[in-house]
Amino acid sequence: MSGDFADIPFAAMPDRSASADTFVPLTELPEWERFAREARTCAPQSDALDLIEAPGLVLDSSGQRHSPALMAAGEALLRARDFEAQRARLLAGEVVNVTEDRAAWHTMLRAPDAPPRVLAERERMDAWVRRADAGRRWRHVVHVGIGGSDWGVRLAVSAFGYAGTWREVRFVANIDGHAIEGGLAGLDPRETLVVLVSKSFTTAEPLENGARAREWLAAAGLDPASHLAAITARPDRARAWGVPESQIFQLWDWVGGRFSLWSAVSLSTALAVGVDVLEGLRAGAAAMDAHFAQAPLAANAPVRMALAGVANRSVLGHGSLNIAPYDSRLANLVPYIQQLDMESLGKSVDVSGQPVGVPTGPAVWGMPGTDAQHTFFQWMHQGSDGAPVDFILCREADHHWPAHHRQLLANCLAQREALMRGKTLAQARAECVAENMDPERADWLAPHRVHPGGRPNHLIVLPRLSPYSLGALLALYEHRVFTQGVIWGIDPFDQWGVEYGKVLARGIIAELDPAAAATRDAPAPGHDASTRHWIHRLRG
């Protein structure tokens, strides 16, 4: 941990090898056997309501397999995994990212009792934004990050700035030059602030895109430095790159990219929709943190979602999870959760280095309803296996057309009901007959109109889309993901799979360089025939 944080009460380094030595693979636990058996034999949906009224939202698990026996088995499984101690370690800032020897203390960033250094940095950023607001500075903000440092800001800006903001915010993430070209096109450089986000200040995408923006500012006859801000854990590198000290904000070393929404990465959010939004997000997340820490397991929303997720994935075999926010403002919630979930749980080796033995994190995908209904719900209803769905809706809208909102809510409830209930062959045939079809055609067509039903879902209802409820929602997903990591016994905070491709890419970049073509006839050996072919053909 950085010496800068002597005032933050990080726990002592745990003995990692000791915990690895005592780790029991999931499939050797009798509690796993019991949980899997109960999940398999439980009815797909019961007619019993299963609600949790959590801070900022209501979780309805009626659409998942649920029974007292399954819940008891889930609690026993969590005990066998020492879940409560693991949760305490997470919330106390101990080293939970064991393969990288780090804490994952994003909850600290939103804690009411955050340490003075965190509060002071937050205050410094807020004051900077308030000064910019008072001076009506920066009509355009170009946010240059990627992955975790990109999706959170996109999410908050589209959620609370969906009808436009006085500052126009553009997002540039991809190394593809068309991204930065399009991101800068048409902006007035004199009125543009470029916000660079890179924890290490070495990530190719933000640094290359940032360099193009710096050139663009200089070409307009401006001093780029005054138009640049940076969010990083390496302020020294940002200074060397040309960002003035007063416009560099700290990204703490103990906060992962996929939790960086809670850090100064939200500078662009504050510029677009106001610092009060950040405060609301933090308050909602902190309330969910407290719920996660304190609520009994059976009434603990993240825990219940995690148990349902493990049952769906590792017992019932569902390979993917669909996120269906019935709110057009939440389109970016899908990639946000996708990144959070898949980067965390896209691993198949447990902390002892052994294969987990059951399928782990699903593919996460989705789209706001009702668009999704006209895009892929056909597949959800009648495809070979469909997918579990997390439906998300807001009780109240922020527009003035009640009939639109009624239709939106009804569509959400109806799709959910259709996925649960299905439609039998007899019902389908009766429908055909009711449409005056002749019996032979009705017999032939009816099977095409059958819906198997029984598909699992959660329904999450927010009172309305406030910063508080969105903050609670994001923390719900974070803790759901953490809890699944504990059950599977994997480290949800590392990302070794992201590194390997970077190393290979560095080699291929050099081989694609025309200078390499001039000095060497063929690319370096070691590639397969197709990669060799394309390096040769794309060179130049």
Add this chain to the structure above:
Amino acid sequence: MSGDFADIPFAAMPDRSASADTFVPLTELPEWERFAREARTCAPQSDALDLIEAPGLVLDSSGQRHSPALMAAGEALLRARDFEAQRARLLAGEVVNVTEDRAAWHTMLRAPDAPPRVLAERERMDAWVRRADAGRRWRHVVHVGIGGSDWGVRLAVSAFGYAGTWREVRFVANIDGHAIEGGLAGLDPRETLVVLVSKSFTTAEPLENGARAREWLAAAGLDPASHLAAITARPDRARAWGVPESQIFQLWDWVGGRFSLWSAVSLSTALAVGVDVLEGLRAGAAAMDAHFAQAPLAANAPVRMALAGVANRSVLGHGSLNIAPYDSRLANLVPYIQQLDMESLGKSVDVSGQPVGVPTGPAVWGMPGTDAQHTFFQWMHQGSDGAPVDFILCREADHHWPAHHRQLLANCLAQREALMRGKTLAQARAECVAENMDPERADWLAPHRVHPGGRPNHLIVLPRLSPYSLGALLALYEHRVFTQGVIWGIDPFDQWGVEYGKVLARGIIAELDPAAAATRDAPAPGHDASTRHWIHRLRG
């Protein structure tokens, strides 16, 4: 078929029940057994190049299982499915949508010898756009469609207008009132054209959103009629709704929503990026149609992709397909293919009404690289099962930073290579040791850095992102989907699963109405407990 089309040489109605009678379920075909056996025993990737130079693009299947024996088995399977005759029926406009008794003749819309009525309607639309261009009319276009009538326009506009267009185009699809509120916010009504798309002119989303736009125009003191255009198969209804005759364009009855990019739905595309783009798209698609019709099966790009898709899904068990365009301009290609593929193949009953017997269409999802690398590629590399990937890239960029493009291409090739090749435990351990780790820690950490590899992929390379190459790419996917439908024996052109939820929604809309609350205490029976609960709680 509409009497309007007496001049179009539609084939006579086939005897549907006769073809159903002779239909053999897939799993009863000895050719299926053979194909499945060859696919299972074939090596994941060979070091032999496997390229098809098709119109507008190159398809590299080296990353799929491929061998002469597997290809021969695939050809035999296609013969057993009477593929060549089915393909001929599709391209001749015969009834291939058997459950709805309709043709699916989108290829006709781009055929060089399209019938006079099609050409005349196209010319009428082009002339209308040219007049608007000449008069510098409509600074803002609000495109109001959903699903198939929305994604195609979004795709073309972001592909060719990525750095901005002189007309600003907004898209409003969702019934969520925030969508139309945000879509109209800040626009000048006097300069705004609202383009409504609905084939039946009864779809709730475009009609409700269109009504809000009409009110907005009227509230500005304008005559809404002159600001409205409509694309529909029911011009009578559009006229009755208030759209002037001269601004109504024909959506042919024999063109499905997911193929409507080829119709007058592209009016908004033409207004944004020019009618020449439409011409290029059609030329590329027509060239791919000819390739699909004529190329030998082993060198036929859509056919090869279909065989690989069936092997991955129905033999090797991959539940999803990832689309990874390494081009930020193609972000909307993902939902476009998602809709095309999942609405077409999200069915599990064959044309004889029996279960297909093997898993059919996968979940289709994705994101442009390199964003995807920072979002979910962790899961692709090290998750339990990953997903087959279609990598798509352009040899030449349209920006002026060769180093960016080199990095983009290198990242694509590197991710693909990593997914194919993997990294063994011995390699991972050697890496750890090379990083000066102590042997005990290296032993412990190495398993976390293993990549299994062997994951299937296609690589599709366009010379550059021209309308011609994009048109060819879209037709490639259309025909790949059609061919998979033929192999599985399903009707890829219907969408019964979309209808059921609509019916349920109508009932719940009425139950949510406060007027209903006033007259009835409880919602209609027949709902499950959770749906009942939420109807009660959300009412008002």
